[in-house]
Amino acid sequence: MAQQVRGVVAPGKNEPVRIETVVVPDPGPGEAVVKVQACGVCHTDLHYKQGGINDDFPFLLGHEAAGVVESVGDGVTEVAPGDFVVLNWRAVCGQCRACLRGRPWYCFDTHNARQKMTLLDGTELTPALGIGAFAEKTLVAAGQCTKVDPEVSPEVAGLLGCGVMAGIGAALNTGNVGRGDSVAVIGCGGVGDAAVLGARLAGAAKVIAVDVDGKKLAKAAEIGATHTVDSSSQDPVEAIRSLTGGFGADVVIEAVGRPETYEQAFYARDLAGTVVLVGVPTPEMRIDLSLLDVFGRGGALKSSWYGDCLPSRDFPMLIDLHRQGRIDLGAFVTETIGLDDVEAAFGRMHEGGVLRSVVML
CATH class of the missing domain: 3.40.50.720 (NAD(P)-binding Rossmann-like Domain)
Structure with missing residues (x-):
């Protein structure tokens, strides 16, 4: 049964973001619904808001996220409900010429969820980088979920989803x-x-x-x-x-x-x-x-491209190094904020005073 959650939507080019009710469908084959726990405010989200990526408004912003898998669709074997995951925006296909040559980090056919999240009136949302994680829950392809050690805090783990990994x-x-x-x-x-x-x-x-x-x-x-x-x-x-x-x-x-x-x-x-x-x-x-x-x-x-990373290889490795004290991923978290503070966080990003504002849900 579809769920209704709060999410941050960019309605049009350079317009202020709005908190909207987002309809998240049940996961279909190969898909997962993730309860988002933390999501970093990345400059790419600002690019979306400014129309610098494309003009497929309205956008459901947010992509640098960690959370817990709530449900999965048919055929999903890589993750299960209850898994703590970092979301990635390059779910590899395993079948393209790059993947078959043993270079999946160059995958030429990455994919996202097939179904669309919508507003209450049925307007389809374009999720930022195929994720849309400035929301209490989001729908993604199961391959966009990478299991990591659940002992690490979500505000730290989520940073690997984009900027820090890049x-x-x-x-x-x-x-x-x-x-x-x-x-x-x-x-x-x-x-x-x-x-x-x-x-x-x-x-x-x-x-x-x-x-x-x-x-x-x-x-x-x-x-x-x-x-x-x-x-x-x-x-x-x-x-x-x-x-x-x-x-x-x-x-x-x-x-x-x-x-x-x-x-x-x-x-x-x-x-x-x-x-x-x-x-x-x-x-x-x-x-x-x-x-x-x-x-x-x-x-x-x-x-x-995304630090030429392979999430299944690199995310767990970097989380382990962080937990061992060999790198400090927490140093990138400048502040934690709520969904209502995203527009102000974009302003602070312009001022250059933060490495990462992280939305906590």
Whole structure:
């Protein structure tokens, strides 16, 4: 029987979000209903609200979440009612050419729930990244649920659902940071700081954090950056080179998603070094690089999809490292809020004073 819950809906481009009654259907084949316990306020949700992703309004926002499986549909074997799970937005198919080549983190046919959640009048909602977790309950594909240790707090576990995993994975998986490497991270929001953490976890000898905000740089140093560069007063390319013997960093992770910072990343890497783009650009953005420089500098220019993670592998591993005290995922939680506070949290995100606001349900 369908259930009615409270959820945060973006009704139209740049309109304030509203608390609406959301109708959640019973799970169909391959689907699960999850009782959401915590959901981080991610910049991607703001992109949806601003119309920067697409115009399939109204959106049910929220995607960086953890909760408990309440019910499952026919054919679901990977999770069961009562399981504590982190939600992910790339449920792999297991059948596409990437999956069959043993690279499921590149799955080209990821999927979501087939049924739609709606408003009371029947208006279909588009769930953010196929999740829609700024709601008391949500309907997802069962493959979007990853079981993790239930001893970890939901506000910490949920962060792996997007930003923290994207940053850690950009360093560990996409950038292949190795022991003794030098790494520069441009942009020290939640994703950038997670990339700093990932670089230290991989054994990087030098981790250089770059931002225009001194408070963000201080937080990056707490997370594990060995050096900081204030690019509002320094040329970041020259600063990174000076900190790496004049050569540039082995891996530069761009966590902003803008042409000018991508160009900085390109020229701040060593010869044969790697650039990783994990910041999300908008559709109109373009870059203009010398093709001769692209050829002559060698190395690799990579984009990081969700930190190239495999949730079934990476989420439990990172939760275990957190519980062992080897990484502090809790450092990314700046504040906990309620559903009614999401619009204000978007404002604080603009001000740059938070890594993550987390909605608790």
